[in-house]
Amino acid sequence: MKKLLLPTIILSFPTLLQAATAATQLEGGFKVGPAIILITILILFVLVGIVFRAKDTTDFYAAGRGISKVGSGMAIASNWMSAASFLGMAALMYGSGYHGLAYVVGWTGGYVLLLILMAGQIRKYGKYTAADFIGDRYYSKGLRATGAIIAILISISYCVGQFGGIGLLFKWVLGINYSWAVIIGGCVVLTYTLISGMLGVTKNMQIQYVIIIISFLIPLFILTAKFDYFWLLPQIGYGSVVSDVVSGLPINETKELINSMGHNYAIVPAPEYAMPWDPPTGKTFFQWIAIAFSLMIGTAGLPHVIQRFYVVPKARDARWSVVWGLFFICILYWSAPAYAAFGKILSSHPEVGTLAKDAIVVYTAQLGNIHPLIVGLLAAGGVSAAFSTVSGLLVAGSSAFAHDLYVKVINPNASPKKQLLFARLGTVLMAIIVTIIALKNFALIGQLVAVAFSLAGCTIFPLFLLGIWWSGSNKQGAIAGLITGGLVSVIAITYFIAGKSGVTLPAHEFISYWLEAWYFAWIGAPLAIIVHIIVSRFTKETPLEIRKFLIETVHS
C-alpha cells in the first residue's frame, strides 16, 4: 500500500494540469482544478490513515508512544494549525488590523507557558487523557467525569470553527451551498478519523503539516515577487506592504500592477490597518490584552494539546517537541499577516465588494492573479489544516467519551474491543453535534475557536496548574474552582448565544464587552485559581500517596 502512494500522486499530476481552468471569478461554480487537487489530497490522507491504522486501544489513544520529538513537533504543529490559523487569523487582521495580532501572539505565546509550566510534568504523570489526570490527581470519579465532559465540550466548540472553515472552502471549490459543504466535509473528516485512529492521525499529521505549509507559502512567494517586494523571505518582505497600506500607495507610473479584476495595485492611506486599537476598528486596548491572555492560558489547558505530550516516549521529548512544534507553527504564523496585508490592497477597490473575511486568504491569491491550480492547492491546504485539527479533536473527544466516561466511570471491565467501539461511537456523535452547530455560522472562525480557548482557560488550566505545582491543591478546591470557572463560562456563552439569537439579557452590553465569548478567561481563570486556593486551604488536605507521587515522580 505504501508503495502505491507516490505513483498515485505522480500519475494524477498531468490530470491536474489538464484540469486547470482560468477560474478567476472569486465565487461561482465548480472549480475543476482546485477540486481535483482537494480530492487527491483527501484520498491521500485516507490512504495514509489506512496504512497506519490503529490496531488496538493503546494505539488509538496514544499512538504507541513511538513518535520522535521532531515528528511529534510536526504533529503538534499540524494539530494546531487549524482553519483558525490558516484562514481565521488573516481574516481577523483583514477585518480589524492590529487587533488581529492579539490572536497571533495568543496562539503562539501560550506554548511558552505550556512548556515551562506543564509539558514535562504532564508526561511524567503518565496518564492518557486530561480527564485521567484530573480524576487521578484529585482522587475523584466525579471530577474525572466532569473533566471528560468539559474535554468533550471544548473539542466540540473547537471543531465548530473548523467545520465552518471546511464548509467555506468546500463551498468555494465545489460551488455548492454552505450547508451542504459543511455536511460533506464533516462526513469526509469523520470517515478518515474513524479509519485511522491516532497512530494513523499522527502519521497523517506529519504529511499534512508539509502540505499545509507548502500550500500556504507558495502563493506568498509569488505575491511578493509579483508586486515587487522582497520575495526571498516574504515573512519579512510583507513589512513594506503593511507600510504601503498605512501611508497609501499611488498608482504605479512605470509598472502595470493590477489585480485579477483589472484594478490598479493602489490604496488610499489606511493607518487604521496597523495602528494599535484604532478607533475605526471598534476594538480597544483591553480587548487586545484580554484576547492574548485568554488564548495563552487556553493553550495550556486544551485537552487535545495536552494529550499530545502522552504520545512522546520521555519527558525530555515532550519538552523538545514543544520547541519543534512552536517553530513549525510560527512558520505559518509569520506568514498569515502577509495575506491580510496583500488582501487589503488587492481588494481595496469598491468594485471588489464585500468579501467573506474567513476566505480572504484564498481571495487574496485569486485577486493576485495566481494560477488557479496554485489557488486550488492553497484551498486544499486550508482544508487539510482543518482536517488535521478536527481529527485530533475528535480523537481527544472520543477518548474522553470512551476512556474517561465509559471505562473509568461506567464499565471498568469493558473489553478493549468494546472500548474501541465506544471511542468510535463518541467520534460519530461529536461529528454530528458539531455539524449541526456549524450550520448556524455564528461568528468568524478565529472567534469561534477562541471560545474553546477561554473555556479551557477557565476550567482545565487551573486544575493542571495547581495540580502540578501545589500539593495543597485538593478535591474540594478543584470542585470549587471548577464551579467558578464554569459559571463564568456559562454566563459568557449564554450572553453570546442570546446576542446572536437576537435576545437582549440584563446588562447585555456590559457583560458582552467584559465577558465576550472569545476572551472571558481573562477573569474566569484567575477567579477559578483564587477560589481553588482558598477552598483548598480550608479543607482536608491532599492524600499522602498523591503528594508523595508528585514529589517523587512528577518533580523528581
Next chain:
Amino acid sequence: MNPQQNDYHFSFFKPTTDSARRNRNMVVQFVLIWAVAIFGFQILLKILEKPTPEPAYTLFETSWGNFESGKFEITDLQNISQSALSVLGKMAIDPGHRVALDNAVSWMAYQIADDTRKNDLVVAVKEFEDIAAAITDISDEAYLEKKNSLILVFSNLFDLSPLDVRGKIAPLEVKSSFMESFDADSRDVFVEAMGLYLVHNRSVLTDAKFLGFPFHYFYTAVFLLILFIWLCWMYCIRTDMFNKKYGIEE
C-alpha cells in the same frame, strides 16, 4: 530540607530540594521575560500613543471651517471632497457613515461643476448608475467606457492627479440622488465620520520603521514569535543541563 521531613508538602513557591529551587527560579525568570515582552510592550504603546490626524483630516478641518463660515472657495470644496474620498477608499466603513460621505462628495461635485454643466453631470451619473444596475460583469464595455469618462470628469472636478487612486473610486461613490442637497443631519454624520476614520493612535513606536515594517507591528507580529521560540529553546537547554548536573533520570 528533604521531602520526607516536609511530609511531602510542596508548592511552586516553596520548593523542597535544591534542584526544584533552581527550576523554580528559572521558571520565574522565563515567565517574567514572557510577560514583560508581551504585555509590557502593549502598555508602553498605550502610554505613548497620541491621536494623530492624517494629512487628509488636517486639510478637511481647515476647509470645513471656511465652508461653515460661508467664506469658502472652490478649492475648499475640492479639499473637502478629496478628504471624503480618502475615507471612502477605506474598506470597513459603517453603512450610515458611507451614506453621509457619499452625500458630501456628490453634493460637492455638483457645487464645483460649472452652472452650465451641472445638468450634464447629473445625467452622466444617472446613466452610469443605470448601466451599473443592469450589468453582472464589471468588464462590460459600456460600463467601463462610462466609468472611465467619469473618472476623468471627477479627477478634474476634485483636482486629483491621474495617479491618485481616489479619482478611480469617485464614480462609484457619487450618487445622482445626493447631488442637490446636503442637509444638516447628513453634515453632522459626515463630520463625525471624518474624525473617526482619519484620526489614529500613533507614537514614535508606530512611526519608526524596521525592515520595512512599522516598528510596533514588526515587534508584535515577528519579533515576539522569535522570542517565544528562543524562550522555549533556552528552557529545554537549561533543563537538560540541570538534569545532567543533578543526575536526574527521566
